[in-house]
Amino acid sequence: MAAGLVTTSVVGAEPTVPSRVDTSIYDSFAQAEGEPPVTLMPRAGVPDEDVYQYRAAAPQEAAIEEGATRYLETDFLLNRGIETYGFVDIGIGANAWGADWNGPITFNDRAWQGQMNQLYLINERILKEDQLSWGGRVDLLYGTDFLYTVAGGLDSDWNTGRYYGLAMPQLYGEVGSQELNVKFGHFYTLIGYEVVPAIGNFFYTHAYTMQYGEPFTHTGVLGTWVPNDQLTIIGGVTNGWDNWDIGLPTPANPGPGQTSNAAFLGAITFSSSDGTQALTLANSSGNEANGGQIGGNDLIGNRTVTSIVYTNEFTDKLTYVYQSDFGYAAYAFDPAQ
Template identity: 40%
Template sequence: MKLSKIAMLAAIACASYTSSMTASANDTIELVSHCAAACDCGEPVCGCEPVDACADACADNCDAGGCGLGDCLGGGCDGGCDSGCGCGLGGCLDGLCGDCCLGEQWSLFDGCCLDDCGISVGGWLQYGYVSKANSLFNSYDHGQLNQAWIYAERAIDTSCGFDIGGRVDYMYGTDSQDTQAFGTDPRGWDNGWDNGGNYGRAMPQLYLEAGYGDLSVKAGHFYTIIGWEVVTAPDNFFYSHAYTMYNSEPFTHTGILATYNVSDNVTVYGGWTEGWDSGFDDNGDNFIGGLSVGLSDALTVTYATVAGRFGEARFNGVEKGYMQSIVADLAVSDNLQYIFQTDFLDTEDAVGDTVRNTFDINQYLIYSFNDCWAAGGRFEWYNQEGVYSANETDIYALTLGVNYKPHANVIVRPEVRWDWDDDQVAGLEDGEDQTTFAVDTIFLF
């Protein structure tokens, strides 16, 4: 199987230049605005004719939140500009979604004196319900406070030369025990901050960052660059997580990571860390790096890798090897986004026996109707050896969901998920398959 996986990886690597990928700590899905085109009334947009009379109204509408697809398909520019709040697909389909007026996003810390120093403070509350636990962050099957999160950050600005900044994150909730530095158990940075069997606290980031020109360097405890899904709830489309993200990717690292923007379209990463999900203590030593290339305005491909000694406590012994993630992000249209991801992980213990050997393909398709409504699907094939069982098995999962934003500070994410496991190794409640209903709400502040 290892040889077939490597052959498939080679084919995917070649094909990835015709697909689309990105690995980012901020994966929020936003509608690509029609404002620039729709409000230039001298140019046709999506087939609508130029209407000079709407130019001023369009400008006002853009300031209020932007023009949507309704401008193109729902009566031309006049219909879009007269709405005053910005218009979405509802303007095209007889009010299916209605006008989308998110309003201004507010913060509890607006006007704070920290603003004068370039420091931003914010956070969110995430509360959700899961009908059946899946042990992929959602640890039990009833309502739960997943994340009560607060952060403080001074982002660097190297436009005028050298600058220094940093960030600290603190959280409480059921996601905390999966976000702590559990890789060095029983030691660890925050591994003992539990509150009962499911709740606890964590400090998933604490780092300094310095930069000059196109080069920046982080030093401390920070999120990984591996994969597409992330820990921070507002930056994912779905409430639930993929098997790949939870079982085959690191969440955090402690060490040094440099980022160099070669050009507007090429970014290079490289650094050294103390293994996976470790704190400020000796748990491992590995290289972490990658390359992100914008092949066109619509297509970005990112390759990221970790190689070396991943940890000595997480699996009660040495785990060393290689892991890579390839993510392609393609804007099929202004409203439709396709993401393709494949990871490969191969590790062994001190005597050369397999610890984990996994391969996967994750695909996401997300359609944004307007700034308030989006619908998406995720399909995952997860091939594992050493995670759920010593034998090679396949697990599949299909997730369908909706994102609704009634306000700029609120996100509601209902979803339904189907899991299949013919070998019954993943612990599904129904044996070979499981259907899960879930919904969460995120309040940003």
Template identity: 40%
Template structure:
């Protein structure tokens, strides 16, 4: 497995030295375009049409003449917001030069609706996610041919403000739906915290975050139950581009931790993380002793790197101990003003209480996301997932490879609504993933998220 660890590092270094650049700043969040729940944990760089990318200045439209004529004396923001009524095809507004949205209509998100809203540093909100998929994927989407409620989510937060010195805040999250049982504190077998808040075999409740946060200057510390910093995909639906999830995220990464995590902003371009947690996916009972930490680097305005790791004792479940090391490396690159590339490599190596192999997995996920307008983006994800002795492949010494290609669209007809159709292809020669169709499977899925 050392070769996989070496390959992960070399691949990232080679990519980082050869990536194209020239897009907007990578320190934002892609789903800020969707006004998703603040602090939900996404690590997606903002792409698309913003005030600082020269939108509309290159080729504003002379719609009376039926052509687009360059005129940088025009108001950039006016063209960016309103587009052209006459249907010019080249470079109108935010349409990326495809002429598509002159035919489909202008992108008008309207005013976002907030059920609770914000008052100073206090805010609350939520969303409802409902979806349908044709085949079972043992990665959250495990109920095929059923229209289901995945997430009915409520959150409340007091954000800290350290501009004037010391401040205290915190956050609480609650979820009901078919995704809840996958985000409960299932790391211990005694049904502590929210692990027995079930409603039948598939639906249930969970409280995946409940923490206090204190900060002073550039330093902040979370104490309580909170989401992991590992990986790029997250549990919260509005912070993911795709409806379905990666094998790596579901099988090789923790979802939640209980403990303390400090964040220090060393500079505008560097943040470091470090803390102690009670293992993986545990509530407020001792389930392990592990270090959680990492570093986030903004190499320039177009490229950011995140390294996050967990090391130590991950779980004591049913008398079985799991201990070891895992890391996730994420490179987030704005290739152009509208095209975003994400490279993620995960490595996990653990042993049981008898120092025998428990899990050894290695995965590479690559994402391409192209933002046409604030209303529409298209994306693709390709994953290679290698397993030995994991929850999927229990035979030590036997390695298996799973591949998955997902292509989808994010369409936003309103500031509070996201529709995510996708088609997914899975290849599993050893049939260890639990696909409905055995070795190969094609799955169509679509979900809708209503934010409030």
């Protein structure tokens, strides 16, 4: 049971393109439609799963109730510390206005059409707890949710299907231990509470804040330090929102640093001694093309989003979550208007 999912957002300047979702997606749907736009539980010998595996960082661990069989794992991989597992997420949604598309709702975006949102496969090697080791992870997502989880220059280039496609939201390596490590590659964001993998969320649907006001993924380097059970500190550099290797366009407002998309990504989590409460502050800040244009060229400016997430696990079956986001986007307007 989940209660009290409260989400608020404050935006300093409302961008024409408010998030990682390409608005051309909606245009293509509108033209075509004629309308406006089981938590995986561990078995013996396998480390516990928690929401940390689905975010780059997480405020709390998932509740563990019983084991589940992992049919994809083999002794050959397990003996080398490699785990392979996955899940399937299927659902159906509808609307009251008679359109085939549920927009602006995303993920469950088809009306009265059963969707296989996620056929999700994970292959990972987890770092050892207290000694130097190496690890890594690859996530593959096939389904209708691919549309909202692709990154510029990566999986956005190999998908041609209208409804179903393949995304690779995580591809990273790690060096260090559980207490101190460095992650490099492509990984999920630290921002917010909701996550892409369906088993990391209570609800089938998502808040608009998650859909339109937060990044899904980043590419870069993150360092993590866990000095004790009550404190986790993460910080690093990425190349912006939902981006693999695409640089910024030629700016309409050239200046020092305007062509750099290097961005800060970091978070700090304070946890209670019994592990039932956590407070996470996360921030992403860097240059983006936020929607404003002059003469057909994009205005480049800072985009910053900060999220505050508080969780309280009252019992094994009742968790309270509060989230508040603050966002700022420079030049998120058309100067001609």
